[in-house]
Amino acid sequence: MQDSDLIAVSAAAPAEVSEIDLYQKREKIYTRRMEGFFQHIRLFTGWPLLLGYFLLPWFNWGERQAVLFDLPQRQFNILGLTFWPQDLSLLAWILIISAFLLFAVTNLAGRVWCGYSCPQTVWTSIFMWVEQFVEGTRNQRIKLDAAPWSKEKVIKKLLKHGMWLGFAFLTGFTFVAYFTPARELAASFLHFSVNPMALFWIAFFTLATYGNAGWLREQVCLYMCPYARFQSVMFDSNTLIISYDKKRGEPRGSRKRNQPASEHKLGDCIDCQLCVQVCPTGIDIRDGLQYECIGCALCVDACDSIMEKMQYPKGLISYTTENALAGKPVKLLRPRLLGYILAIAIMTLAMIVNIANREAIELSVLRDRQALFYKNEAGQIENLYTVKLANKTQQAQSYKLSIESELPVVLGGNPTVQLASGEVVSFPVKVYLPSASAASRGAALTFFATNKSNEAEVSSVESRFLMPANAH
Ligand code: SF4
Numbered sequence: 001m002q003d004s005d006l007i008a009v010s011a012a013a014p015a016e017v018s019e020i021d022l023y024q025k026r027e028k029i030y031t032r033r034m035e036g037f038f039q040h041i042r043l044f045t046g047w048p049l050l051l052g053y054f055l056l057p058w059f060n061w062g063e064r065q066a067v068l069f070d071l072p073q074r075q076f077n078i079l080g081l082t083f084w085p086q087d088l089s090l091l092a093w094i095l096i097i098s099a100f101l102l103f104a105v106t107n108l109a110g111r112v113w114c115g116y117s118c119p120q121t122v123w124t125s126i127f128m129w130v131e132q133f134v135e136g137t138r139n140q141r142i143k144l145d146a147a148p149w150s151k152e153k154v155i156k157k158l159l160k161h162g163m164w165l166g167f168a169f170l171t172g173f174t175f176v177a178y179f180t181p182a183r184e185l186a187a188s189f190l191h192f193s194v195n196p197m198a199l200f201w202i203a204f205f206t207l208a209t210y211g212n213a214g215w216l217r218e219q220v221c222l223y224m225c226p227y228a229r230f231q232s233v234m235f236d237s238n239t240l241i242i243s244y245d246k247k248r249g250e251p252r253g254s255r256k257r258n259q260p261a262s263e264h265k266l267g268d269c270i271d272c273q274l275c276v277q278v279c280p281t282g283i284d285i286r287d288g289l290q291y292e293c294i295g296c297a298l299c300v301d302a303c304d305s306i307m308e309k310m311q312y313p314k315g316l317i318s319y320t321t322e323n324a325l326a327g328k329p330v331k332l333l334r335p336r337l338l339g340y341i342l343a344i345a346i347m348t349l350a351m352i353v354n355i356a357n358r359e360a361i362e363l364s365v366l367r368d369r370q371a372l373f374y375k376n377e378a379g380q381i382e383n384l385y386t387v388k389l390a391n392k393t394q395q396a397q398s399y400k401l402s403i404e405s406e407l408p409v410v411l412g413g414n415p416t417v418q419l420a421s422g423e424v425v426s427f428p429v430k431v432y433l434p435s436a437s438a439a440s441r442g443a444a445l446t447f448f449a450t451n452k453s454n455e456a457e458v459s460s461v462e463s464r465f466l467m468p469a470n471a472h
Pocket residue numbers: 244249268269270271272273274275276286302303306316317
């Protein structure tokens with residue numbers, strides 16, 4: 001290419017260059033309130049979640065908070081069961097089982113978790129309800145936002161954000177009450193003596209809730225939630241989806257009520273846009289299945305209400321499957337779903353056996369790191385150990401420590417330990433050989449901790465008793 005060509009190209013270029021913004025500007029979504037069959041079901045799924053979340057920290061189980069993740073004590077109390085950091089494998093089981101449960105439900109019923117039970121959806125619904133309560137219907141809110149600032153607008157906005165912050169604070173407080181005893185936390189607020197760390201986390205979760213449910217809303221589902229991105233992998237042609245029946249609805253268009261189809265020659269969609277106006281993610285389901293759809297069924301209820309008014313059959317937008325839409329038979333039980341169910345059943349059984357066989361005593365023994373053995377004042381070979389004992393039951397217990405070995409070794413002292421529920425202690429113990437032995441270097445040694453009030457409750461740990469080769 002010659003220089004003159006380059007000049008010609010660059011001279012022509014400015015006219016064709018246009019600036020492309022790589023970041024899409026968010027358009028505020030003004031949703032219309034909608035009642036209907038599926039919205040009533042959502043009430044039954046959302047309210048128990050909310051009530052459970054807010055009330056659980058206030059219930060006791062025995063003398064303890066029913067659910068308390070006590071980080072300073074490093075123990076998790078859940079309905080009378082105490083879990084320790086050593087039980088983290090159980091947490092891993094619970095998370096894996098929950099993930100498989102979500103896979104199975106998604107494979108069967110699509111995004112029902114997102115639409116009916118996800119905290120982001122439930123909290124956003126509460127915030128939207130507050131918005132509608134303070135600022136009015138969809139049209140009133142659009143008008144209010146477009147209007148210049150006035151006394152009325154300022155009061156409404158202050159009231160809305162105040163209520164949002166109040167609810168967000170309750171959410172943040174409750175979250176921290178799962179980690180700090182709820183009653184103590186409430187009392188510390190009343191006495192203005194809140195622990196600064198607790199205060200920080202309450203402030204953090206208050207702002208996170210206010211931001212997520214008040215401002216970000218559908219943006220969390222669209223851009224932040226990983227599940228939204230990979231849930232389509234679990235879909236198959238028998239998965240329930242919310243879909244618009246194109247064959248029945250098209251060509252869309254407005255018409256007079258009761259006008260015979262032979263006159264307007266249109267499909268059943270009257271193009272009223274109600275399904276778009278109620279959608280919390282602002283999509284048009286008539287464009288086909290989209291990853292933005294959280295499966296809230298608002299568009300189903302909206303369209304059914306229109307169909308009712310038009311005296312057309314309901315279900316122009318409905319829960320259906322790809323197979324049903326294509327006129328093929330729908331299979332409820334299919335290999336992938338059965339695989340998920342089998343995996344969940346096996347893992348749940350394994351976890352129950354694991355919990356049932358959990359030892360009520362936690363015993364660990366560490367050999368002294370300074371020396372392999374000592375000679376005491378009586379000239380006997382002596383080994384030192386650090387014993388750690390934890391009472392994992394809900395009551396105070398008394399434990400007796402004992403040993404067993406092929407050597408005639410003796411446990412120094414008479415170690416009996418009293419432990420409160422959940423208490424952990426570490427203490428040194430001596431084991432010595434009273435007389436010379438034929439053993440060369442040492443022998444295996446087993447430590448036992450036995451519950452004195454229930455001798456069947458025993459925990460044991462293997463260790464070694466060491467001595468010089470010429471001890472005999
Ligand atoms: S609500 Fe129903 S009738 Fe109205 S535009 Fe949506 S699909 Fe068409």
